Structure formats: structure tokens, C-alpha cells
Amino acid sequence: MFEGSYVALVTPFKKNGSLDELKLEELIEFQIKNGTAGIVPCGTTGESPTLSWEEHNRVIDITVKVVRKRVQVIAGTGSNNTKEAIEATQHAKQVGADAALVVNPYYNKPPQEGLFQHFKAVAEEGGLPIIVYNIPGRTGVNVTPQTLERLTKVRNISGVKESSGNLGQMAEMIYLCGDKLDFLSGDDNLTLPLLSIGGKGVVSVIANICPQETADLVRNYLKGNSAKAREIHYRLLPLCQSLFLETNPIPVKAAMNLLGMEVGACRLPLTSLNPSALEAVKKELVTFGLKKKSK
Numbered sequence: 001m002f003e004g005s006y007v008a009l010v011t012p013f014k015k016n017g018s019l020d021e022l023k024l025e026e027l028i029e030f031q032i033k034n035g036t037a038g039i040v041p042c043g044t045t046g047e048s049p050t051l052s053w054e055e056h057n058r059v060i061d062i063t064v065k066v067v068r069k070r071v072q073v074i075a076g077t078g079s080n081n082t083k084e085a086i087e088a089t090q091h092a093k094q095v096g097a098d099a100a101l102v103v104n105p106y107y108n109k110p111p112q113e114g115l116f117q118h119f120k121a122v123a124e125e126g127g128l129p130i131i132v133y134n135i136p137g138r139t140g141v142n143v144t145p146q147t148l149e150r151l152t153k154v155r156n157i158s159g160v161k162e163s164s165g166n167l168g169q170m171a172e173m174i175y176l177c178g179d180k181l182d183f184l185s186g187d188d189n190l191t192l193p194l195l196s197i198g199g200k201g202v203v204s205v206i207a208n209i210c211p212q213e214t215a216d217l218v219r220n221y222l223k224g225n226s227a228k229a230r231e232i233h234y235r236l237l238p239l240c241q242s243l244f245l246e247t248n249p250i251p252v253k254a255a256m257n258l259l260g261m262e263v264g265a266c267r268l269p270l271t272s273l274n275p276s277a278l279e280a281v282k283k284e285l286v287t288f289g290l291k292k293k294s295k
Contacts, residue, residue, distance in 0.1 A: 001129065002099070002159045002182040003200040003222065004037025005215040006074060007207040008045035010249050010256065011059060013264035019055050020264060021062055027208075027263070028066045035215035036207060038072030039063055043101055044138060045205050045249045048076050050267040053084075057091050064096045074131060074203075078103030082118050089126025099129040101161060101203070106139035112147045123156035130156050135163035135186060145172040152180040161186045161203050167193055174198040188214075188240045192233040195221045206240050208252050209259060209290060235288070242284040245277040255281050260293040 009031070012023035028039055041063045042048045042056050051059065060075045067073050075097040077088035082105070089100045102122050110118065123130045132151065136142035142164060151157045160177075162170050163186025170190075174183055174197055184201050185194040191202040195218065207214040213232055221229035243251040247270060254273040256263045258281070265272060273281065 002038075002072075002074075002131065002184060003218075005035070005201055005207055005211070005218045006038040006040050006072070006184065006203045007031050007036050007211060007214075008040050008043045008203050008205050009063075010208055010253055010263050011042070011046040011051065012262070013267065015264065017264075017267065019058065021058075023263060024059065024062055025066050027261070028063060031207070031211050032067070032070055034211035035219075036071060036211045037201065037215065037218075038074055038098070039067060040074045040076060040101055040203050042076035043133070043203070044103075044135070045208070045252065046076060047249065047267055047270070048078070050270075053088070056088065060092050060097060061095050069096075072098040074099045074101050075128075076101045076103070076133075077122075077126070078105075078133060080105040080108050082121050085118070085122045086125045089122055089128055089130075093127040097128060099131060099158065100126060101131045101133050103133040103135060104139040104141050104143060106141075109141050112144060115141065115143055116147050116150055119151055119157065120154045123151075123154050126156070128156065129158035131159040131161050131182075131184070132157065133161045133163070133186070135161075137163070137165070142169075145169060145176050148173050148181070149176040152177050158182065159184060159200075162194070162199075163187055165190065167197070170194055170199075171197050188243075189237065191217060192221065192229060195229070196226075205248055205252050206236060206243060209255055209261075209285075210236060210239070210288075239284040239288045242277075242281045245280060246273055251277060251281055254278060255285060258282060258285060258292065259290055
């Protein structure tokens with residue numbers, strides 16, 4: 001059900017900080033033109049914590065409308081309030097999203113039983129296929145392989161975006177659940193390693209600027225051309241590393257603005273990229289061969 005390179009799309013803002021709807025439409029078309037398997041709005045890279053629910057729903061509405069079923073739309077609908085996550089998922093279903101990306105409840109640090117009950121409730125009441133978004137570095141809590149195995153028995157639990165950075169845990173998860181769930185990497189650096197142990201793709205940050213190359217990496221590996229996939233992986237790696245020199249999405253938005261994509265600044269409490277990191281991003285953009293778009 002979920003396979004390929006999905007872009008964790010940035011949310012573009014105007015100079016006054018408001019949502020830039022025309023730019024959002026432009027970014028979506030750029031992704032579809034360049035082989036992206038699906039659009040993931042309102043995730044971490046989309047600055048979901050600083051979007052109002054009105055803005056959040058508007059971004060998903062626009063995304064579904066612009067995509068027109070040409071690729072999948074996996075709407076970010078997570079919250080640390082289970083009721084809110086259910087309502088956001090129901091909205092995404094109502095407007096025509098294909099699936100929902102639901103992050104671990106953050107800050108309140110539920111136990112494993114709480115995680116299980118949270119995802120179960122969203123999956124059963126939200127009405128969409130659910131991708132469990134496990135990112136303990138952001139949320140303070142980790143979905144264990146055993147909890148994930150329990151979730152495979154819940155209707156609508158369909159995939160995992162694994163962002164723990166722990167390949168050992170990923171391997172155990174795939175061993176326990178791999179025939180029941182589609183595994184997507186949540187870390188561009190680990191896309192190829194995850195594919196090699198049974199993953200199906202990536203929810204990618206770097207695809208915001210390199211959608212074709214990221215899609216080509218996954219496609220080549222899944223078609224059996226691991227040598228070509230490895231070549232693309234190592235070509236992308238230095239640029240990818242530069243995009244995580246500070247908190248995501250600060251560097252990728254800076255890179256997009258350097259390339260003339262004009263996505264605006266991050267909202268506070270995220271700030272602009274520090275000067276040394278900015279120079280590193282500039283260097284890697286040049287090395288990769290990416291150039292500022294002409295008007």
C-alpha cells in the first residue's frame with residue numbers, strides 16, 4: 001500500500017508569517033512532476049506544532065485538491081490529545097486523503113498501553129489507514145516492537161514511519177510485523193539501510209529539494225538495482241547531512257530559499273539557520289549541482 005519516496009512537505013509562509021497557499025500548490029506540483037510517490041503535509045517538516053487547527057486543515061484541504069489522486073496524500077493528523085487526533089483524521093478522510101500519519105503522543109509520555117490505546121482509537125474512529133510515526137527523539141516516548149506487533153491486529157493500522165534511528169529496533173519490528181505493515185524510513189540517512197532489511201520507502205526531508213533523486217534511490221533498490229541505489233545514496237549523503245545541522249526544518253527551508261523556492265522563514269520558536277551551518281548548506285548545494293531557479 002505504501003511504497004516509494006514520500007515527501008515530508010514544508011509549509012510555506014509569506015513574509016508576514018501567514019500561510020502561502022499559492023506556493024503550497026506550486027510545491028506540490030513540483031513534487032508530482034519529479035516522481036514523488038506521495039505528499040505528506042502537516043508533519044514535523046511542515047511545522048505542525050505551530051499551525052493552528054484551521055491552518056492545519058486548510059493545508060490538507062489544498063493538498064488533496066491539488067493532488068487530484070495523481071499520487072497518495074498521507075495527512076499528518078497527530079496530536080498528544082487523542083480526541084484531537086481522531087477529529088483531525090476524520091477531517092482528512094472527509095476531504096479525500098488516502099491515509100494519515102499519526103505521531104506518538106508527545107510531552108505527556110504515555111506508557112506502552114497508552115500508546116496502544118491511542119493508535120487503536122485513532123485507527124478505529126478516524127476511518128483512514130494509519131501510519132504510526134515513531135519519533136522518540138521528538139516525543140520522548142518510543143513505540144516498542146512488541147507494542148507495534150499488538151497494533152498489527154487493529155483495523156486500519158497499515159504502516160510505520162520509523163524515526164528512532166535504531167536499526168536494531170527496526171529489524172526487530174520488521175521481523176515481528178513486516179508481512180502486516182509497510183515500513184518507511186523517517187531519516188534520509190537510513191533510507192538505504194532500512195530498504196536492505198525489508199523497508200518499502202521513505203518519508204523524506206531532502207525530497208523537498210531532490211525529489212527525483214530520492215525517488216530514484218528507492219525505485220532502483222526495489223527493482224533489484226542495489227548498486228545504483230547505493231550510488232545515489234552516497235551522492236545524496238553529504239547534502240542530507242547538511243540539512244540536519246540544526247533542527248529540521250530550519251536547514252531545508254534555508255536551502256529551498258537559497259534555491260529560489262521562496263518558502264519563507266520558520267515560525268518561532270524555530271529560528272533562522274546559524275551562519276556556519278548556512279555556509280555548509282550552500283557548499284553542499286553547489287557540490288550537488290543544485291542552482292537557484294530563474295524567475
